[in-house]
Amino acid sequence: MSEALNILKEVFGYPAFRGQQAEVIAHLANGGDCLVLMPTGGGKSLCYQIPALLRNGVAIVVSPLIALMQNQVTALHEIGVRAAVLNSSLSQQEAMQVEQRLLANQYDLLYVAPERLLTARFLNLIARIPLALFAIDEAHCVSQWGHDFRPEYIQLSILHKRFPEVPRIALTATADMETRKEIIERLGLDIAKIFVSSFDRPNIRYQIVDKTNSRSQLLTFIQAEHPGDAGIVYCLSRKKVEETTLWLKKQGLHAVAYHAGMSMQQRSMNQEKFLREEGVVMVATIAFGMGIDKPDVRFVAHLDLPKSIEGYYQETGRAGRDGQAANAWMAYGLGDVIQLRRMIQESDAQLKFKQVSARKLEAMLSLCETTNCRRIRMLSYFGEIIDTMGCGNCDTCLNPPKVWDATVEVQKAMSCVYRTGQIFGAGHLIDVLRGNLTARVKEWHHDRISTFAIGEKLPEKTWRAIFRQIVALGLLTTDSEGHGALHLTEASRAVLKGQQSVYLRQQTRTERLSGKRSDDDPMPLDSAERYLWEQLRLWRAKIAKEHGVPAYVIFHDATLHELVRLRPQTEEELSQVTGVGARKLDKYGHHLVEILRGS
Structure with missing residues (x-):
């Protein structure tokens, strides 16, 4: 060796x-x-x-x-x-x-x-x-x-x-x-x-939020935690990719789109922008990403629920390849569950494939709804058990969710599903529960049934969370025709009879995380270090442009951080920095030493 x-x-x-x-x-x-x-x-x-x-x-x-x-x-x-x-x-x-x-x-x-x-x-x-x-x-x-x-x-x-x-x-x-x-x-x-090897990526912070207005939530997340950073935003449909890209551009972000419906020339051009330029946000379907070697992607966001934990792990794994701190953020709602289950039901795949797809989706839902450490749940899916109570770098560890006994509310929700004939989606059911006299409620005379207004004390947001969680728990399912109507399942019987209690996650008001920085997160820079960091980045961008390659091919951000931290003053000292091999030392050593000595 x-x-x-x-x-x-x-x-x-x-x-x-x-x-x-x-x-x-x-x-x-x-x-x-x-x-x-x-x-x-x-x-x-x-x-x-x-x-x-x-x-x-x-x-x-x-x-x-x-x-x-x-x-x-x-x-x-x-x-x-x-x-x-x-x-x-x-x-x-x-x-x-x-x-x-x-x-x-x-x-x-x-x-x-x-x-x-x-x-x-x-x-x-x-x-x-x-x-x-x-x-x-x-x-x-x-x-x-x-x-x-x-x-x-x-x-x-x-x-x-x-x-x-x-x-x-x-x-x-x-x-x-x-x-x-x-x-x-x-x-x-x-x-x-x-x-x-261990599947753990400790430098990635996992966060899943309740979907309310996903675009606005995404923008808030980027502006608060990743202004000017490179990132990837995944959407389920081509149309949503186009609409999200346009919207982010209007908000002042450097966003480009990627999906299989675009011409190969346009896809290639946008991919090159993402790889070669800094601070580009790629909005894409899962057609983008496999094998993307860009090491300084600082965040991966999902505006729709992935179909499996494998997909989620692979996609979020494109963040922080350089070992520096990165975020995996996702907005998730009831509509995602209904849409993906509908896609499985309506597909032309064989029964066995549908069964495997349904199992993978259930595992993904369990990850979303867990009240325990998300990292531990995800690693256990791949057969890896880690000896710890929590990772300390996911939302459920940093802001542990509260759990409440929602048995009575779940019984009300399921009774409403039954009383309305099991042919309506969550939106109409919530109107009935909250006593909203909409045209549809009046048309179906649902203001006259026993479940009308029995949930008026809870806001719509809470009821949406209740329906989302009980669908994820398998107490309700969607119709096989793909219209989003909710049905009772065999598992709902015990809850309705009072033989089983149901505990749900309590909704949180804030989506901002507080907690320790990742151990791999570079140390904050003072003014002199920040100046040197920018000088090195400018030099790297110039060299990359001359060579016609992405900046990270010259040196990764992690190597630039090492240069700022160690400030080597000779080529011999420079050769000890991680990422500086003999060929790069020979090509760039003299220029780097000049920059470092002048700082």
Whole structure:
């Protein structure tokens, strides 16, 4: 491992391996297959990049996204690693040049899409050269139960059949037990060594708020906690992405949109803006994000409920990849639950798939409604148990929710569902409970039933929270026709008969969190440090523009913070800073020392 450590320091600029990186690298470099489950920002890429430099031949990296491939290759070029992409973004002439250089042993790593790799032409091409290893990135794409299913990934077992002597590494940041089993089965990794790192991202603060006016709530959150920061806002529909982007622009934010309905040119342009410019807010559907390598995303916000904990974990994991403090914020309401259940019911999927989707949604609802630590609940979903009462960095830890005995109110709500014929949604039911004489209430004569006005003492907001929580608890369900009407379930019988009590979360008035800063949060800067920080950022932006790369490819924010904190005065001292490898020291050392000495 001494050679691996030397590459880590000299090429990548890191002083030591993290977590299980050293074990994975040793196993793969010695020719063993492995499955690696490691959180976003945990250093998965190094697990195959360093063995690629240690072993003879070229490493073939299978990646599902063109943008991800190009970003990784650009970053590798910056530190002097011989890498290339071979995908549909290249012209025929460019592709032929890459193939010729590949045959001439001029690459250490080659990134390809699964569609390209599976062609007979490509398989025959790589059969002519020494192969160091195969790396299958985003391996959860193999699972038909996962949220990023790619049919081509199922066929990647051909690699082991065609090249049985070449070691393989499959990597993902998101996989529950069911998905892990499928990855092993589909890719033929039965005898592979499995490395499971902690899924915990302690630098991310999780917060879920009751949805009232989600856009205004989002704006308040950004203005209060992330002015000028880069962030991602996820919406369920393309229309909502467009509307939210326009609205945020009107509020003075630098926002861009991304969804599958846009032209590829527009999507690429907006993605480049997000990656290369600072302080851009990307508003997107889940079509955006897999493999996005931008390390300084300071927040990820959800205006709609994700379909599963895997999706939520993967999406929120795009925040704080640099280890600095970041936020995962979500606004969640009853409408989200009804909409997602309707989507499951109305889909053309097979019954088993619908059942799996419903189970995943129930787990997501449990995360939203928990009164205990959200991080512990989320980690337990992935089979990880942590020995603590709470993380101290999520909303339920920082502002523990109060729980109240809502049995009587829940009985009133369910009685109202029954008395009105189980054909109405929450809005009408709340009008009946609160005694609102709307045209619809009069039309259906619901001002004459026993549940009219029996809940007039509670405000509409509280009743909405009650309905949302009892739907999440499975005491009510939505109709199979997809109209949002609420129905009693078998579980509601015991509550209505007084045989079971129901305790619900009490609504909080404030959404601002108070509490400790993350241990990974950089220390506040004084005026002199702030000046140096801005000088370094300006220099980095200038260099990045000259090289045509995102700023973080030059240096991460974490490295700039180290420079501000340590203020190295010589190139020798500079070489000890995390993120400054030999190639970058040679290219930028003189300029950095000048800036640091002049501060």
